[in-house]
Amino acid sequence: MDDKKKITIKDVAKHACVGLGTVSRAINGASGISPKTRKRVFESIKELGYTPDVIAQSMRSNKYKNIAFFIDISNVAFSKIAKGIQYELDNLGYILSLCDIGDKNVIEKVMTFMNGRKFDGIILSLPREDDQELHQFFSSIKIPIVTLDRDIPDIPAGITTDYFSSVKKATHYLLSLGHKGIALIGGSRHIRPTRVSIDAFQEAYNEKSIPCPEDLILEGQLTSEFGRRAIYDLLPKIRSGQVSAIFTLNNQIFQGVLHVLRENNLEYPKDISLITFEDYELTQLLNPSVTVIRRPLLEMGKSVSRILIKYIEEPDLYGKIAPSVIPTEFIIRDSCKFL
Amino acid sequence: MDDKKKITIKDVAKHACVGLGTVSRAINGASGISPKTRKRVFESIKELGYTPDVIAQSMRSNKYKNIAFFIDISNVAFSKIAKGIQYELDNLGYILSLCDIGDKNVIEKVMTFMNGRKFDGIILSLPREDDQELHQFFSSIKIPIVTLDRDIPDIPAGITTDYFSSVKKATHYLLSLGHKGIALIGGSRHIRPTRVSIDAFQEAYNEKSIPCPEDLILEGQLTSEFGRRAIYDLLPKIRSGQVSAIFTLNNQIFQGVLHVLRENNLEYPKDISLITFEDYELTQLLNPSVTVIRRPLLEMGKSVSRILIKYIEEPDLYGKIAPSVIPTEFIIRDSCKFL
DNA sequence: GTGAAAGCGCTAACAG
């Protein structure tokens, strides 16, 4: 990282003919140093090409300039969110340490990762909200933690995506097209996005005074495997016309659905109408293109970092800032037909 | 991270009635400690719930248990590679620090990221191989660096993907289907994958004693934008039948191509045959499904980490291990027609 | 305002 021999704060002090502490004060923008001295110190720093050793700084100051990000990497959304986070963090001199927690054995992975390590803050996107053991673990940590669209007791949400309004909009859209049998396939009520979406779905039906088909609300996991299973079970109802539209709340589920549809020679929008969450290359390039709800992933990453950093810099605020509400967009394309 | 009050090596020493150094020796599995004492120390460690402070360890030992990963996050391949890397690193107690370098201003981002930070090793996937400034920078660093499919002077490749054989296979396949005008759209010769693929492409033609259409080898960037431009220019030749197949070397390029094809009502395989690199949800779910060359992304991540760790643990080997050669797979689906 | 001194928690070199 450095050039030849490590040049330390000591060298700078000597070069600038000041004491160790003075250099430190200059670096940290602390008070109690005259502008003149400060300037001289900075000149020496520049001349010597000195860079503070982050490790040594950390040891003394308990600041690490390091954020941990726990997420299931398999989710396509991840890379864009990560990009947003990293972008924001970069500007502030923090780095991102990545931990893939997959979707099982989460606690074990988290603990291994944290073991003896130090971070200034944590960004959390857990596969479920009801893992008591995990909550307990995170609660015992006294650094700021912030979640991505999760309602977890004692841990403030950094951002909260407005699934409600777009799911309602989408459901209304389907309803207005004449669909009554809409199957909603999502994760479990134990994660916020699914929970909120179900509420919105039901409310849309209620507003039109159409009875909501509770048996068509399918809760499971955010995997393509679950999508396959769900749609497979739905096949008879699709064929009988009882179900005329499918609304998937996650891209992996959507992919599973698509597979089974294909295998069974079911075409959309002819045989079945489709709406899904997450707008990405697949939904755009599929033919016909797919009606979707889009989340601004990059922006989500940036927002969540901003809040986390604020908490880190002003610990007193922790938990007191309302999460950024991220808007979503309902984009109508060609995957739904008029009944 | 810890529980209440920080418990240190000192506490352990006191508890186990041994000296500081002894505890350290036990922790580090160093020699010169009797099994009996070691056991006692570990008992105390367990009892006290002691965890070594990685920061303090790092400061003394110059080991950080931290790997830096530089990559353009935008690439879909990234998340699976990252998963592989993280998986392998996890087992060895290393963590992954992620740096998104995008595809411009790379050196600036790299330097900001490295500034004052310490890593044990670096995994590098640069957007181009011919950035002198960047090479110089990385050459000046004396920790192991390993690349993902890049030939960079002085920096050993961790893995090398066998693009050659599958590109040749794919080209032969197209040739045997009767295609002569195959457009090859890739990045620049300045990155290994494209360079090798071009070679293979030409060799396939040569083997069949068919003159290789050099003017149909299009070099550019690995972006959908370039894909669009390239295919746009090709349109007349496609319509005239001069070009009957397109072979894209990257998924983003492929997506650009697909867009333009769609906009111009060109269908595959009817109007044009298609082969692309990277097998992912899009190529599988598109209808018709797309003939592809697949790389085992997860495995690539694992392999590159393994080599890097080996270099870290045995610095003498640095640069002396041949890169793992990662096999690729040519998967025939429905995007090419018999001419 | 500024220098000197005291550690942060740990490893490594040195005596026994």
Add this chain to the structure above:
DNA sequence: CTGTTAGCGCTTTCAC
């Protein structure tokens, strides 16, 4: 084999 000692590079008192 094991205890003690000296720092790693830095921040933070504490005097002056």
